[in-house]
Amino acid sequence: MNTMTVHDLEVVYDVLADALDKASAAKAELFLVKLALLSAQALGSAQTFNELAQSALQDL
Amino acid sequence: MHQPHGEPRRSIYFNYQVFPAYTGAVGAPHIARKPVVVVGAGPIGLTTALDLARHGIPCVVLESEQQVSEGSRAIVFTRRSMEILQQVGVADRVSGMGLPWNCGNSFYRNQLVFRMESPQAPDDRYAPMTNLQQPYLEQFLAEAAEANPLVEVRWGNRVTALAQNSDFARLEIDTPAGSYELDTDWVVAADGARSAIRTLLDLKLEGTSYEGRFVIADIKIDLDLPTERLAYFDPTWNPGNTVLMHREPGNIWRIDYQLPEDETPEQALQAESLCERINAQLEMLGFKDVPWEMDWSSVYSARALTLSDYIHERVIFAGDAAHLLPIFGVRGANTGFQDCHDLVWKLAFTLKGLAGPKLLPSYTDERVSAAREIIDEAGKSTRFMAPPTAGYRLVRDAVLSLSLTQEFVRPLYHWRTSRPHDYAESVLNCPTDDNDRFAVGPRNGALLLNIKLGENDYLFDRLGACFHLLYFTSAAFIPDALLAQVQAIRSSGVPFQIIAVTQNAQTRVVGADQLIEDTSGHIASKYGITQGGAYLVRPDQHICARWHQLSAGQLHTAIDIVLGKH
Numbered sequence: 001m002n003t004m005t006v007h008d009l010e011v012v013y014d015v016l017a018d019a020l021d022k023a024s025a026a027k028a029e030l031f032l033v034k035l036a037l038l039s040a041q042a043l044g045s046a047q048t049f050n051e052l053a054q055s056a057l058q059d060l
Numbered sequence: 061m062h063q064p065h066g067e068p069r070r071s072i073y074f075n076y077q078v079f080p081a082y083t084g085a086v087g088a089p090h091i092a093r094k095p096v097v098v099v100g101a102g103p104i105g106l107t108t109a110l111d112l113a114r115h116g117i118p119c120v121v122l123e124s125e126q127q128v129s130e131g132s133r134a135i136v137f138t139r140r141s142m143e144i145l146q147q148v149g150v151a152d153r154v155s156g157m158g159l160p161w162n163c164g165n166s167f168y169r170n171q172l173v174f175r176m177e178s179p180q181a182p183d184d185r186y187a188p189m190t191n192l193q194q195p196y197l198e199q200f201l202a203e204a205a206e207a208n209p210l211v212e213v214r215w216g217n218r219v220t221a222l223a224q225n226s227d228f229a230r231l232e233i234d235t236p237a238g239s240y241e242l243d244t245d246w247v248v249a250a251d252g253a254r255s256a257i258r259t260l261l262d263l264k265l266e267g268t269s270y271e272g273r274f275v276i277a278d279i280k281i282d283l284d285l286p287t288e289r290l291a292y293f294d295p296t297w298n299p300g301n302t303v304l305m306h307r308e309p310g311n312i313w314r315i316d317y318q319l320p321e322d323e324t325p326e327q328a329l330q331a332e333s334l335c336e337r338i339n340a341q342l343e344m345l346g347f348k349d350v351p352w353e354m355d356w357s358s359v360y361s362a363r364a365l366t367l368s369d370y371i372h373e374r375v376i377f378a379g380d381a382a383h384l385l386p387i388f389g390v391r392g393a394n395t396g397f398q399d400c401h402d403l404v405w406k407l408a409f410t411l412k413g414l415a416g417p418k419l420l421p422s423y424t425d426e427r428v429s430a431a432r433e434i435i436d437e438a439g440k441s442t443r444f445m446a447p448p449t450a451g452y453r454l455v456r457d458a459v460l461s462l463s464l465t466q467e468f469v470r471p472l473y474h475w476r477t478s479r480p481h482d483y484a485e486s487v488l489n490c491p492t493d494d495n496d497r498f499a500v501g502p503r504n505g506a507l508l509l510n511i512k513l514g515e516n517d518y519l520f521d522r523l524g525a526c527f528h529l530l531y532f533t534s535a536a537f538i539p540d541a542l543l544a545q546v547q548a549i550r551s552s553g554v555p556f557q558i559i560a561v562t563q564n565a566q567t568r569v570v571g572a573d574q575l576i577e578d579t580s581g582h583i584a585s586k587y588g589i590t591q592g593g594a595y596l597v598r599p600d601q602h603i604c605a606r607w608h609q610l611s612a613g614q615l616h617t618a619i620d621i622v623l624g625k626h
């Protein structure tokens with residue numbers, strides 16, 4: 001799998017935080033689910049997506 | 061004493077006929093015995109009775125009510141249902157009055173986000189869907205039953221008890237003049253969603269009851285909209301919920317809308333609530349001041365349940381008595397027609413002593429697996445139309461939002477309509493034929509493909525209550541050995557017809573019962589076959605064997621297998 005540089009990760013960090021604020025608290029969940037679906041489409045693999053979902057479920 | 065509703069039901073578009081109650085057997089000195097008693101004169105019970113009559117089997121239909129069903133109920137009939145109704149002789153009346161259609165649309169925020177057109181293939185007689193109110197369909201079936209000397213419908217007869225014996229069942233029946241008993245070799249329980257027979261046998265349905273509840277309202281209104289399926293997701297007047305609209309004959313429109321979570325059916329059916337919501341929907345569509353009149357309303361819940369076995373000693377379940385399916389995808393009645401068409405020939409052959417031990421049980425195998433497959437598919441539609449949990453709701457809402465701009469999520473709007481089941485795993489399929497060596501054509505277990513033969517002339521029109529061998533040939537006669545085998549099958553009592561599909565412009569094929577001309581090769585190419593090849597078709601039009609080169613011995617084997625003897 002491709003890994004992001006630390007710089008890229010920092011960009012993603014800010015983009016995500018800014019977008020969440022822009023979406024507003026009331027729409028944050030909806031925004032995140034839309035983003036997850038778009039990311040899944042870009043990822044092109046239901047299996048990888050499932051693995052990512054399992055990782056994200058850890059330590060909630 | 062049973063007191064069925066004696067006044068004609070109220071309807072804007074349908075004149076209810078109250079049939080006289082049957083009381084003739086009350087006080088009779090002996091208990092009569094019948095080969096088959098069908099409980100319930102709904103669409104499935106009546107179709108079963110008419111289908112049995114085609115096979116020469118007489119039956120009694122016991123119906124608690126004295127008139128057909130209240131309200132439009134099932135309004136969308138699939139092509140396959142029409143083909144089955146054609147076999148029992150009422151399809152012309154249904155298509156004469158029904159509205160054919162083939163397109164469905166899904167809207168979100170006033171934007172058309174998904175449109176599906178089911179193909180109207182030139183080889184099909186019927187449209188993918190036909191809309192007609194259930195009382196009309198039942199009336200057509202009831203009239204056909206009344207006219208059929210082999211069918212006796214006993215209106216106003218309610219089954220109240222059932223006792224199973226080794227080779228018959230005894231029913232206790234209540235009528236407006238008292239009760240009587242009736243013995244029968246077989247009971248077909250087609251007594252609907254609240255099946256009394258299911259309760260009497262203490263049988264439980266397996267599966268899920270979803271929370272989503274829908275109001276169904278029929279209104280009379282003149283709307284300039286096509287006959288297409290219209291689905292509105294998350295409309296402003298009913299946030300988060302789904303609204304469906306269908307045109308019915310006679311300027312009647314069906315509006316289905318989901319109830320808000322915290323509302324009871326009683327609250328939802330109050331006149332002011334109905335009126336306000338229907339007006340809101342009409343206003344959203346730009347029909348604010350168009351006058352309308354209410355015909356009927358009810359509340360329907362999305363359930364996906366089935367019995368795990370449809371045969372319990374002498375009792376056989378079909379239709380809603382056997383399974384409860386969500387209305388999305390029009391699966392209620394449409395699944396039931398396929399049940400009874402699968403059952404009837406097997407039951408008829410069993411009664412005539414032609415069946416091996418596996419024939420009747422294959423009804424349960426084929427139809428329970430069909431129901432489970434439908435439940436699985438319907439579950440997907442239901443989870444999209446009426447999300448059952450917060451998680452499903454969130455993902456569904458995300459899809460709605462994305463669908464305004466993102467093509468890739470739009471197929472999730474697909475509503476997976478009822479379709480003919482493919483019995484690929486059936487024990488009745490021949491395991492030693494050439495099925496796996498065909499590159500095209502319907503496989504074993506699948507439904508035969510209809511073919512347009514001429515103006516108002518289709519292959520399915522030619523099919524009767526028997527096995528058919530579609531034999532592709534360019535010779536002027538059926539080979540002697542094959543014909544001798546067919547004669548042997550017939551003399552055992554099995555009805556069997558050879559349909560010769562001629563490829564050489566022959567005007568006669570000696571030994572064939574029917575001739576279909578195929579010099580263009582259209583049929584042969586659709587079936588992936590050349591001369592000397594054949595398809596063996598069950599009396600319910602499903603395929604059970606196919607060969608590139610058919611020999612008499614192979615036909616013998618296939619017939620033994622399809623009769624459940626192996």
Ligand SMILES: Cc1cc2nc3c(=O)[nH]c(=O)nc-3n(C[C@H](O)[C@H](O)[C@H](O)COP(=O)(O)OP(=O)(O)OC[C@H]3O[C@@H](n4cnc5c(N)ncnc54)[C@H](O)[C@@H]3O)c2cc1C
Nearest residue numbers: 100102103104124133134218219251252256379380392393
């Ligand atoms: C309110 C409502 C709305 C619906 N809307 C749709 C829809 O939009 N689309 C769709 O596809 N389907 C719909 N359905 C489902 C559809 O109507 C059924 O799938 C269909 O009627 C099933 O046919 P059936 O013959 O199996 O049962 P039913 O039509 O229910 O027939 C059963 C018959 O058995 C009789 N009976 C019951 N108990 C006894 C007894 N003890 N003795 C004798 N007779 C008895 C009943 O009176 C009835 O006539 C709806 C159903 C309801 C109730």
